[in-house]
Amino acid sequence: MFSGKLFRAVCRTPATQSVLRQAVRTKYSDKLIEHYENPRNVGSLDTNDDSVGTGLVGAPACGDVMRLQLKVDENGIITETAFKTFGCGSAIASSSLATEKLKGKTLDEAAMLTNKDIAAELLLPPVKLHCSMLAEEAVKAAISNLQSKRLSASKTEVSFN
Template sequence: MRYSDAVMEHFLRPRHVGVMNSSDADVGTGEAGSYETGALIRIQIKVSEQGQIQDSCFKAYGCGCTIAAASFAAQWLQDRNLEQAAQFSSSDVQQALELPPVKVHCALLVQEAVQAAVASVQNKGAF
C-alpha cells in the first residue's frame, strides 16, 4: 500500500506531539481507540477564556495513518475556537491526507478524540 505524501509528511515529521496537564481547568483531553485494537489517540487542547484554542498536542499509538491523522488534527486545531473544533470531521482528515479506504478508521478515531477533548474542556465549566 502506498501512502500519500501528506500522510508520509505527518508520519515522519509529526506536529504538536506532547502532553499537557489534564487537571488544568483550561485543558481538555480526549481519547479514542485502545491498545488492544492497535490504535489509540489522545488529543489535548488548551483554551483561552474566550474559547479560543491556544495550543494543542497529541500522543498516538498505531500505524502511520493513525499518527498522521492525529498530527493533522493537532495542527488543524491551532487558533480555532471551540465551536469550530466541535465541527472537526473525519472527512476533512480523509480528504487532506488522501487516506486509503482501509484506513478510514484512523480519521474516525481522531474525530472522536477531538470531540472528546472539546467536551472535556466544556464540562470543566470554564467555557
C-alpha cells in the first residue's frame, strides 16, 4: 500500500500524468474538459444592479453549489453572464457552458435552456446529469430574481407617481 506522500510523488511524474489525462479523456468529452480547464465567465456581477439577476442553487451538504448571474440591456437581451461554482468538474463545465449559451438571448429564450441541452453538448455521463440540472435551475432562478427586481421597481415607480 502506498503512503500518501509516495502516491502524490508518483502521480507527479510525466508518465503518470499522461496516463491520468488519458483516463480522464476516455470518461469525459473534450468539450467538457475544455470548459473545466478553461471556464468562461467566472466571476460576479453587481447584485445591487436592477439589470442583474442572480440564481443560487444546490446544497453545500451534497457538495455542488452554483451561483449564476445574468445582466440584460434595456431591450431585455442578456449582455453579460457570470458564475461561481463550488463542485466537481462537470458542475463547473455545465455552468461555463450555460453562461456562454445565454449571451445574446432574451429572457424567454434563456428560459428554454434545459439540462438536456447542456448534458448533450458536454456528453455528460449519467452519474453527472445532476450537474446539468443544477445549471438549468440556476438559469431559471436568475431569471426569476431579475423579474422580481423588475416587478419591485415598477411598483416603486407607481407608488411615487
